[in-house]
Amino acid sequence: MPTCKEAAALLIANEDRLIRLRDRVRVRLHLMACKTCPNFERQLLTMRSAMRQWRNYASDEPPTPKA
Amino acid sequence: MPSELATPFEQQLVAHRGYLLKFARLQLRNESWAEDAVSETIVAALGKPQSFGHRSQLKTWLVGILKHKVIDIFRLNARTVVLETDPDTDHANDELDALVFKANGHFAQAPADWGNPEQDLQSQQFFAVLEACTDKMPAAMGRVFLMREWLELSSDDICKELGLSTTNLYVTLHRARLRLRECLELNWFGARPDLP
Numbered sequence: 001m002p003t004c005k006e007a008a009a010l011l012i013a014n015e016d017r018l019i020r021l022r023d024r025v026r027v028r029l030h031l032m033a034c035k036t037c038p039n040f041e042r043q044l045l046t047m048r049s050a051m052r053q054w055r056n057y058a059s060d061e062p063p064t065p066k067a
Numbered sequence: 068m069p070s071e072l073a074t075p076f077e078q079q080l081v082a083h084r085g086y087l088l089k090f091a092r093l094q095l096r097n098e099s100w101a102e103d104a105v106s107e108t109i110v111a112a113l114g115k116p117q118s119f120g121h122r123s124q125l126k127t128w129l130v131g132i133l134k135h136k137v138i139d140i141f142r143l144n145a146r147t148v149v150l151e152t153d154p155d156t157d158h159a160n161d162e163l164d165a166l167v168f169k170a171n172g173h174f175a176q177a178p179a180d181w182g183n184p185e186q187d188l189q190s191q192q193f194f195a196v197l198e199a200c201t202d203k204m205p206a207a208m209g210r211v212f213l214m215r216e217w218l219e220l221s222s223d224d225i226c227k228e229l230g231l232s233t234t235n236l237y238v239t240l241h242r243a244r245l246r247l248r249e250c251l252e253l254n255w256f257g258a259r260p261d262l263p
Contacts, residue, residue: 003172005164012244016215016222016237039178043248046184050251051216053188054197 002030007037011044076116079125080109086126087133093198094137094213096206100144104136111136134218138228141214145229149207163246178248181256193255200250204243211236212243 002010007030010023019027031037073081087108091101111132141148169175187193201209211229214220220228226236 004174005168005172008168008174008245009241012241013237015244016240036174036177039180040174040248043178043181043252044244046181046187047244047247047251049184050188050193050197054194055217055219057194 001033002026004030004034004037004040007031007034008040011037011041015044015048077113080112080129083126083129084109087129090130090217091133091137093202094210094217095140096209100140104133104140107136107139108133138218138220141210141228148210149229149231149235163242163249167245167249179252179256181252187255196251196255197247200247200254203250204246208239208243208246211239212247215240 007027010019010027013019014024014027031041084105087105088101091104092098095101095104108129112129167175181187201213204212211225211231214225214228215222222233222236222240225231226233231239
């Protein structure tokens with residue numbers, strides 16, 4: 001079973017490259033057993049959509065504050 | 068350029084200059100490179116106004132040109148771009164690791180529940196914090212991170228452009244993402260009153 005640090009490293013690596021099937025399984029197993037890492041995974045997903053939106057906002061109009 | 072002589076198209080280009088410069092600075096981390104990239108973008112745009120159709124917005128078109136100019140500058144300066152991966156930065160990164168994880172591999176502080184990010188992503192302030200967090204990264208790290216996230220280059224292409232090893236690239240991106248998470252948690256999600 002990977003530690004949180006190892007699981008986190010694999011989750012981060014997954015943002016930039018395809019991780020091995022074996023590692024994907026290890027991470028899934030860790031996530032099922034761990035109380036803290038699922039939040040970390042959700043944070044990475046939030047960061048991913050934030051960067052996507054930032055890119056769009058970069059080449060488009062900034063989001064207008066709601067009146 | 069005297070404004071009474073400028074065409075509306077030229078005036079519009081000039082009005083976008085500051086905006087383009089912001090992204091050029093963030094990506095290039097070098098004032099004179101950023102100025103060059105933006106000047107070349109404007110010159111290129113002036114040279115082919117006919118290629119700006121009404122299909123896409125002016126800003127989108129300009130940012131597209133800017134991205135190409137930025138890549139050219141990286142190509143010309145590849146050695147300098149990644150030279151700054153220095154021991155000082157390595158030391159700071161070890162410290163970050165020690166701050167985030169305990170020796171036994173557990174999180175020193177459990178990652179917070181960031182809640183429903185939908186509303187954060189509607190907020191201009193959120194993106195200002197995101198930009199500030201990116202800007203705080205060491206120059207070489209920030210460049211590589213934005214090459215992924217702003218220029219949307221593949222890992223292979225970044226390695227090729229900068230002559231980086233893949234290991235080096237992945238280590239840099241890993242640290243950049245860990246830092247960004249830490250920075251957002253501290254300065255945005257942790258600072259929100261509706262979270263414990």
